[in-house]
Amino acid sequence: xxxxxxxxxxxxxxxxxxxxxxxxxxxxxxxxxxxxxxxxxxxxxxxxxxxxxxxxxxxxxxxxxxxxxxxxxxxxxxxxxxxxxxxxxxxxxxxxxxxxxxxxxxxxxxxxxxxxxxxxxxxxxxxxxxxxxxxxxxxxxxxxxxxxxx
Amino acid sequence: xxxxxxxxxxxxxxxxxxxxxxxxxxxxxxxxxxxxxxxxxxxxxxxxxxxxxxxxxxxxxxxxxxxxxxxxxxxxxxxxxxxxxxxxxxxxxxxxxxxxxxxxxxxxxxxxxxxxxxxxxxxxxxxxxxxxxxxxxxxxxxxxxxxxxx
Numbered sequence: 001x002x003x004x005x006x007x008x009x010x011x012x013x014x015x016x017x018x019x020x021x022x023x024x025x026x027x028x029x030x031x032x033x034x035x036x037x038x039x040x041x042x043x044x045x046x047x048x049x050x051x052x053x054x055x056x057x058x059x060x061x062x063x064x065x066x067x068x069x070x071x072x073x074x075x076x077x078x079x080x081x082x083x084x085x086x087x088x089x090x091x092x093x094x095x096x097x098x099x100x101x102x103x104x105x106x107x108x109x110x111x112x113x114x115x116x117x118x119x120x121x122x123x124x125x126x127x128x129x130x131x132x133x134x135x136x137x138x139x140x141x142x143x144x145x146x147x148x149x150x
Numbered sequence: 151x152x153x154x155x156x157x158x159x160x161x162x163x164x165x166x167x168x169x170x171x172x173x174x175x176x177x178x179x180x181x182x183x184x185x186x187x188x189x190x191x192x193x194x195x196x197x198x199x200x201x202x203x204x205x206x207x208x209x210x211x212x213x214x215x216x217x218x219x220x221x222x223x224x225x226x227x228x229x230x231x232x233x234x235x236x237x238x239x240x241x242x243x244x245x246x247x248x249x250x251x252x253x254x255x256x257x258x259x260x261x262x263x264x265x266x267x268x269x270x271x272x273x274x275x276x277x278x279x280x281x282x283x284x285x286x287x288x289x290x291x292x293x294x295x296x297x298x299x300x
Contacts, residue, residue: 002152002153002155003152003260004155004268005152005154005260005264005265005268006265006268006269006272007262007265007266007268007269007296007297007299008269008296008297009296009297009298009299010297094298095298096298097297097298099262099297099298101262101265102265103265110153110155112157112249112251114155115155115156115157115251115252115253116157118154118155118156118157118268118272119156119157119158119272119275119276122156122268122269122272122273123272123276125269126269126273126294126296129296144276146157146158146159146276146279147157147158147159147160147247147249148159148244148245148246148247148249149157149159
């Protein structure tokens, strides 16, 4: 098993970041504009990416959401490589920043697609930082393009 | 053992990217301006970061350099967590891009500093992409700041 790990700090409260991780408007502000579904614990959120090859996105079940502390997801639909992987956002205050410790775990293979997703997650987490600090992120389809795989 | 993995594609030749990985000017153009030492195979390159806590950077031995194909490093000086870790850049052409498959392997612990380095590597690899595509990257001290750890 191999993991994608990141750490980003934003000049915003844990509650504000929690909101950006647990509301459709928040999620659409930094990951992908085409975000639908039920972001409450137990619900499934549908993230879609314009122009991506089928299945064109991810269906994600919200496993837990502790206000201002932690959000945990499990992938239930999308590319084979993502199915059953888990995504966690842990929040903590440090030096006036809210630190987001991010992990996307339980990948079965460290192939090129996982390398790609690791770099893309970094850009989306910086989009989340930008959203909560400035009010405007860079969600798909206006996300930073990093290669032939977009 | 846990690894940092990334994948970035640049609209530039493998030779141009190889140059940015194997010359002091090239390295100073995307990672840190304060780059000294011997970038030839067997040599040690000294990367320093203004304002970073001691040891303020990394000493890296060049293990191998296959023109247009691959560059491999081993960390011989710097923070404890980095000592003896390995860094590889594998280059391949795909769809008109040169793809950089990056790995920083042999970390002994997946702590917060590794999470931080994973995100910073993404930003520096995008700085490398920008350098070879436009002639100008974002090396330290002008690198993208991602948290209280810079």
